[in-house]
Amino acid sequence: SQTFGSATAKQNHAERDKMRIEVQVNRMIFVQPHQNMKLVEVVVTPYTGTWHVAADFYKKWRATWYVVPHRADWITKVSAWQQLQINSSEDYLNFPYKDLVSYAKDCKKYGVNAIQLTGWNLGGQDRCTPSHDVDSRLGSFDDLKKAIAESQKMGVNILLFTKFTWAEVTWDGFPQYKDYVAWTRSLDECDHGGYSYNTYSQFKNITIRRFKVLCMQEQGCRDALKREFQKCLDLGANGMVYDENQHHAGHWQCFNPNHHHAGPAPLHQGADLLGRDFLEMVQKQHPDFVMCGEGCYDLQAKYYITYARQDVNQIAASRYIDPELPLAIAVTR
Secondary structure, eight states, X not given: OOOTTSTTTTTTOGGGGGOOOOXXXXXXXXXXXXXXXXXXXXXXXXXXSSHHHHHHHHHHHHTTTOOXXXXXXXXXXXXXXXXXXXXXXXXXXXOOGGGXXXXXXXXXXXXXXXXXXXXXXXXXXXSSTTOOOBOTTTOOHHHXXXXXHHHHHTTOEEEEEEOOSEEEXXXXXXXXXXXXXXXXXXXXXXXXXXXXXXXXXXXXXXXXXXXEEBOTTXXXXXXXXXXXXXXXXXXXXXXXEEXXXXXXXXXXXXXXXXXXXXXXXXXXXXXXXXXXXXXXXHHHHOXXXXXXXXXXXXXXXGTOEEEEOOOTTOOOHHHXXXXXXXXXXXXXX
């Protein structure tokens, strides 16, 4: 007998000489009448060996367009970060801005050189997004700016937790973003269900803060988000952690007929334009400002370093593709 897959397995089995793999590439093309569109090429390359061989094909292509952005010196070294939630979306006020300095002193003592400050903005984590105003219940703008400066003076970098992808619907300022909401093909608004954190009513799916997906292809939307990002730069922090920058709640295109883009617009392309805008702002005002994104797809490495959560079985493809890309991995307890 012959073992399936062995070198002699195809002997006396003529049909195996015709074995093949068929690859189908299906694309949904959305164009307006009398318009033309040039499709992006699809390249399929067979290979023999481990996944590393396949990744090498990708790495070669990646080198034709990827340019390493400027990075602060401290981010190129091994470091430890601590995440602090100063306020949740359900008014869990942990400490005022001025007390950030005391946490920074402990970080300095134990060799932690960065604090990811979550929930510092108006309403707390996931609330009032994309507003990046300070919350007066925690202190003033100057209180936070001073605390950031004192913390960074002792060598503990402050990374502000940010969100720019959604507009939170219970926020009083939501109407100013309503015109920028992305629509589905059925002309419904694109939704995100939100998250539950630490209150019974949220776990019962009652007071979860719901989001609308923003269309960053719309220039007015990007201008508004740039104004919010400017507030982070003005606080003097050495970086930000841009939460959920890599997805749009499962939505891929905006069909909002009131927007200025022609036909349905790819939402990820809009996010790329915003990343470019943010990078330009950083280059002008604070070149060492660290832009960090959550689980970035590779194209976003032009702008952001990345943080992720991985289990022990993950394949380190990102590290193999770019050995020098800073990656922050969460350690939870």
